[in-house]
Amino acid sequence: MKYITSFAAAVLILASCNSAKRAQRTPPPVPADSSVKVETASTDDTGNKKDTGxxxxxxxxxxxxxxxxxxxxxxxxxxxxxxxGDTKNFDIKLQIHKDSLIWASVIGPLGIEVARGVITQDSVRIINKLNKQYISSSYVYLQEQLGLPLDLGTLQDLLVGNPVFIDKTNSSYTKQDDTLQVTSRTRFFSNLLSAMLPDYLPAVSKLEDVDAGRNRSAELTYGSYEKVNNAQFPKARTIHVKYKTDIEIQLDYKSYTFNEALNTPFSVPKGYKTKK
Incomplete structure (x- = not known):
């Protein structure tokens, strides 16, 4: 598998993880502002746990x-x-302008760039420097790769480390000791999100396609949090997707910054063949 394939698949899978995952259960509809029982456990003077609703x-x-x-x-x-059965290791540079674009550069052996891509609200463009090929398409290109609904916003959230696919109008939750579990159901899938208390940090998100016939599932994990911008950034991610094949992507951020000027150059060299 060439690096451009890995790059395209990585971007596609990152997006697809927002679209199909296996949850442990399907949550019932819950109105947005309804109150639910918070399940907690504490200890009394004798050391026995008691319920505090x-x-x-x-x-x-x-x-x-x-x-x-x-x-x-x-x-x-x-x-x-x-x-x-194949494993590839490479670096990826990311530049994200919220609600506007994602710019990515794939760095192969010896620090050489082997692919570059730009994703906007309505277009996907990739330069394959190994094969001297230029891919220009709409989001249909991404959807055809995995057959999943995608959008720029959820892909950006996933790359930054924000929780994804939570529907406030159809969710419920429980708290137990130091764990929060949120169950949510959207048009495409159900979601079971586990978060660590007291800071409400997402730890594991599992999604299941609401159409069992599609047999699609995935699991996101978040870890190695660092304080940034009045929130916490998860430097480590694992995206494990099971659909037409079994794909696992591990992301370990080596460096990152927020709210600084971006540099997103993108031009197609002469002689590259265009593929749409």
Whole structure:
């Protein structure tokens, strides 16, 4: 598998992880501002656990989930890509302008750039420097690769480390000791998100396609949090997708900055063949 394939697949899978995952259960519909029982456990004077119930709206709980507000993001991550028994390791540079674009550069052996891509609201463009090929397409290109609904916003959230695919109008939650579990159902899948308390840091997100016939699932993990911008940034991610094949992507950020000027050059060299 060439690096451009790994790059394209990495970007596609990162997007697809927002679109199909296996959850442990399907949550029932819950109105956005309804109150639900918060399940907690504490100890009494004898050391035995006792229940302490409280009421808190789901919207308030979801508002406490760790979420990074930003204008721009820049980072470099080591990537391990596993699929069909093959493993590739490379670095990827990312530049993100919120709600506008994602710019990515794949760095191969000896620090040489082997691919570059730009994703906007309505276009996908990739330069394959190994094969001297230029790919220009709409989001249909991404959807055809995995057959999943995609959008720029959720892909950006996933790359930055924000929780994805939580529907406030159809969610519920429980708290137990130091763990929060949010169950949410959207048009395409159900989601079971586990977060670490007291900071409400996403730890594992599991999604299941609501259409069992599609047999699609995935799992996101977040870890190695560092304080940034009044929130916490998860430097380590694992994206494991099972659909037509089994793909696992590990992201380990080596450096990152927020809200600084971006440099996103993109031009197609002469002589490159165009593929649409």
């Amino acid at each position: 409280a009421l808190e709206s789901i919207s308030i709980v979801l508002g406490k989930l760790n979420h990074i507000d930003y204008t721009t993001f820049s980072g470099r991550a080591g990537v391990t890509y596993k699929a069909k």
